[in-house]
Amino acid sequence: MDARAQSSGLKLAHIKIACSNCNMRELCMPVDLSEADMLRIEEVVSSRRKVIRGDSLFNNGETFKALFAIRTGFFKTSFASPDGREQVTGFQMAGEVMGLDGIVNDHHTCDAIALEDAEVCVMNFDHIATLSREITGLQRHVHKMLSREILRENGVMLLLGSMRAEERLATFLLNLAQRLHARGFSSSELVLRMTREEIGSYLGMKIETVSRTFSKLVEDGIVEVHLRQVRILDADALKALTNPHSQ
C-alpha cells in the first residue's frame, strides 16, 4: 500500500455521525454491545470537528469537557514546563483518544496540535461518565483507555531513562510502523508527519542528533530515508537495536 494513502482523509461530512459505520470503531470503541446500547453510545459522539494542519484541538489551561477520538489525521500532544520548555508527550493517529490528562483538574494540561488536517469525534465526558454507569462494557473501556495511556507512558519513561539515541529512534520507528500496520498500512514504509525537532522533543534528543542518527541507520543499510519518507529495509536489525543487551 502506498504510504501516501495515509493522508487520504475520507470526506464524509454528510453521512450520519455513527460509530456503527465508522471504520475506526474497532480501534477506538472496541466494545461488544447490543444494538440498543450501540445507539446510545453514538449519542456520546455529540459532534465532529475538523482541525487543519498546524491548528490546536485544545490547549493547556482550557476547560476540559470532552475526549477526542481521531477519525482521520495525525496529532502531537505536548506538555510545557513553567519556564517554557516543551516536551512532546506523544503522537496520535486515527482511532486513538486524546484529552485523558484533562480529567483530573477539569482542564487540559497539554496542547494537542494537528500535524495534518484531521477530523475528530468530540465525546462529551459527562455523557461518557453517565452512560458508563449503565453500560458496563463502556465503563470497562474507559478504564482501559486510561490505563493504556499509563502503560504507554511507562514505556516512554523507559525509553527516555535508559536508552541511547540509536535505540530511541529504532524504538520510535518500530512503534510507528506497528501502529500504522494495525491500520492497514505498510509496516515497512511510512511517512513521518512530524518534524525532526518534534521527534527530538519526544525522544529527548536534539534535532542534530536525530538527524545524525537517521543518517547512521541509513549508512548501516537498515532504513532508507528521504526527508519524511522512511522505508524500513531490515526490521530485524532495527529490532536488534532495540534491546542491545539481550545478546
Place this chain on the structure above:
Amino acid sequence: MDARAQSSGLKLAHIKIACSNCNMRELCMPVDLSEADMLRIEEVVSSRRKVIRGDSLFNNGETFKALFAIRTGFFKTSFASPDGREQVTGFQMAGEVMGLDGIVNDHHTCDAIALEDAEVCVMNFDHIATLSREITGLQRHVHKMLSREILRENGVMLLLGSMRAEERLATFLLNLAQRLHARGFSSSELVLRMTREEIGSYLGMKIETVSRTFSKLVEDGIVEVHLRQVRILDADALKALTNPHSQ
C-alpha cells in the same frame, strides 16, 4: 517534626477496617459522601496487607485483581524492558494508589516493591467498578486517580526528556518534600527511603552522577546530605535550579 517520624507506622491491626476512621482518607479517597455510601465504599477495602521492606506487593505478569492504597510505608514501582533493563517509574507514599497500569491487560505490568515496612488497603477492582456505577462520587474519583497518574507521568517525561542532572535532582527533592509536607512532615527535612541507584533509575542517571550531583548541591550550600538524611537549606535556590531558563 522529626523526619524519623516518617516511619512510625501505626499498628492498628485490631481496629475495624474503615476508611471513615483512616487518617489517609482525605488523600486516597477524597470523596464527599453520605454516611450510607461511605459504609458501602468501605466494603471495597476487602482486606489489608502488610509488606515488609524488600518484598514485592505485586510483580509484572501477575493477574490484576485489585488496586492498592498505601496506609503506611513507602514503595517503588519499576518497569522492565524485554532485555532486562529496569526503569523506576515512581515512588509512592501513604495515601497514594498503586496498580492502575494493570487494568488494561488484566495483569500487572510493573513491580511494586516496599522500600520500608508497609501496610496497604487491598481494593478489589471489580468491586470498585460495580460500586462506581452507583456512586457518582466514586466514579469521578476513579477517573481522577487514573488521570492524575497520566499527568504525573507527563511531568516525569518532561524531566527525563529535557532536564540536566542538577535540575532533575532538584525537581525530585522538591517533589518529595512537597508530598511529605502534605502529609504533615517537615518540608525541609527528609529521609530518602531509596538507594542512590533507585534515584538514578527514576531520574535517568547513573549512580555516580546522582552522588556527584548531591555533592554539588552540598558544596553550593543548598542542601545538607548525610547519606539518606537530607535537609533543604535553601528551597528557593533549589527551585531556581528547576527552571533555569526562566531568568
Place this chain on the structure above:
DNA sequence: CGCCGCATTGACGTTCGTCAAGTCTAGTGG
C-alpha cells in the same frame, strides 16, 4: 524563480557514563 523553513553535516565543547579505588555504615556474630 526565489525565498523560507526544514534538514544535514562538520567541528568542537560539555555533560554524563565508565572504570576503578576507596570510605562509610549498618548489621552480624563472636
Place this chain on the structure above:
DNA sequence: CCACTAGACTTGACGAACGTCAATGCGGCG
C-alpha cells in the same frame, strides 16, 4: 563491646555520547 563484612556511597580520571554553534543543502510554496 568490638571486629568483620557486605552493601551503599563517594570521589577521581578518563572517554564516549550527545549538545552547541555554524555553515550549507534541499524542497515546497508563493
